[in-house]
Amino acid sequence: MRILPFLSLLSLAAACVPLGTPITSTTPGTQKPPEYYADKSLRYQDYTYSPDVRSVQCYTGTGQANEVFQPPVVPLGQSPAIVLEFDVLGEQSQRFNAKLIHCDANWQPSVLTDMQFLNEINEFLITDYRVGTGTKAPYFHYKTRAPQVKLSGNYLMVVQTPAGVPLLSRRLLVYENQVQVGLAPGIVIGGKERFTMQQLDFSVGYGSVELVNPAVEVKVVLRQNFRWDNAKYNLHPTFVRDTERRLDYQYFNFENAFPGLSEYRYFDTRSTQTVGLGVLHVNPRAVPVTTVELQQEVTRNLTAYNQYVDSNGQRVFESREYGNGATNADYADVTFQLKADQPAPGPVYVFGALSDWQLRDEFKLTYDETKQLYTGHALLKQGYYNYDFAVAGAQGTAPNEVYFEGSHYETENQYDLLVYYRPPGTRADLLIGYKAVDMNSRQ
Known part of the structure; x- marks a missing residue:
């Protein structure tokens, strides 16, 4: 999912508007701040x-x-x-x-x-x-x-x-680059997973540094799009090549694989005078803040992959009328809509950098069985946003983004590998290696 260098997004707020209003509220300010705070x-x-x-x-x-x-x-x-x-x-x-x-x-x-x-x-x-x-x-x-x-x-x-x-x-x-980190897209070994998952092959070479018991003491973390909520921890080397002074990590049960998902959904509220991408209606005269209604979205599960440039779930802030997004971008009450024939197997949330990659009450949607429609709203700063819809699972598990978004190995994503080591007799875990790669880069 490629980054758009010039776009901007918004984020929640308004002092004259009730703060922390859950996304399920129909009128800003009618509810107390959520328990999250x-x-x-x-x-x-x-x-x-x-x-x-x-x-x-x-x-x-x-x-x-x-x-x-x-x-x-x-x-x-x-x-x-x-x-x-x-x-x-x-x-x-x-x-x-x-x-x-x-x-x-x-x-x-x-x-x-x-x-x-x-x-x-x-x-x-x-x-x-x-x-x-x-x-x-x-x-x-x-x-x-x-x-x-x-x-x-x-x-x-x-x-x-x-x-x-x-x-x-x-x-x-x-x-710091004390070790040589090898990180590259790999080939998923499996059946249908090869069409939906993305695998990262990696190794840690320590030829230029003395590591004591590296097979046990070296810790690695693998991330997708710089997220922490679905990062891979507790990955142990499958091969320790002492003569080559290298740790290899080669797995067969998808320990080093992620759902590719789809390119992120998007909307553009940089202007309050015109309707931007993904926006159905804008009312700049609404009080206390401008209201924005987004276009109805539908599930993308079981649909073909659609390629376009995105910003990997991120957002930037900007005002096209007045320029500087930091201090000229205003806040708007943004309404999300998701068409669904039946309720999902768990609560549904708007998800991405706009929610800190967390399932927050403010971004929880409600389902109307008569309309077969999930709706909710949040106060967001003017800009350009990426997001998707996620379904909450069991406590402690990563949200299920595949349910509404589908998953494709062709999707562009970014991955990075963190390599930690604590030298004997010290009290600090050092980050001795780091590398990031693009999967399916469009460049």
Whole structure:
């Protein structure tokens, strides 16, 4: 699923509109914020703790036009910085600070002190903020950069109030190339799975570094489109080639395979004066915010693959009328529609970067048996969005995106492999190797 370098998307909000209104609500502001925001305890994952915080983007600041699509992954000691941007709804600016938490390979806080991975005090006041201009929904836009660190590995960036209440957290990766990572598209060994799954073959060469018991101590994580919710963990080498100093990972039960899915659905709300792609109707005169009704979608399961360029579930923010998406893009009440002959085997959600790759109550759809239609709405910032429809499964399992989206081996996706190792006598899991590849690249 290819990235569109020039497009933008929106995200939920409006201070004059009830915040945190579930997507199932028929009128913005008639319901209390969902329970998602009730627990303020820190989670070591990408998470938003306040319904006032919207449109979060965390990416590597490369200075290029499409930098917002670059995941928060940077090499140790080099210049690209990880950038965090977000909106806070309301008419009054607030004081926030950020800090880093060093984590182990399992995303649990490590025992390192701040000075063991930082050269400065671990509290960074966010001073770059601007007010939203010419918008119905009042908000302030905040932007900050992560500081350079001394060790590779996993870091959690936390934005919080002066009282220490978390507002949002984002996972960051800092890597070094101590090992040679081989990662390439493979061929699925199976029956019908070869038409629906995508396999990644990979290896770890450690000829240039001394690793103690690498078959046990080296840990790898395989991700699709830089997501954490369906990442592959606990992958062990199938062959240890001591003479070649290489670990090979070759599986036969799809341990290293993902459903290819379909190219992501999309809609364009960069303009409130015209109807964009995927949009059925726009009412810029609606109060308190503009309303947008998207076109009715249908299931794509059991249909042929349809090729087009997408942004792998991401979104960007932009206002075509006024320019700068950071502070000129407004918020709109966006209605989603999905035609279905019968209810799905579980709750259905709008899913993607717009929901932090989580099944959030705000994006849950309701089913009307008379109309045979799933509907719901959310407040989203002007822009260009990718998304799909996901069905919730058993607790702790990845959402079922195949049910409505289908799956094809031809789909364009991005994959990356993370290689961790903890040297003997140390207390930190280092990210000693990293590689990303495109599957079915259109370039």
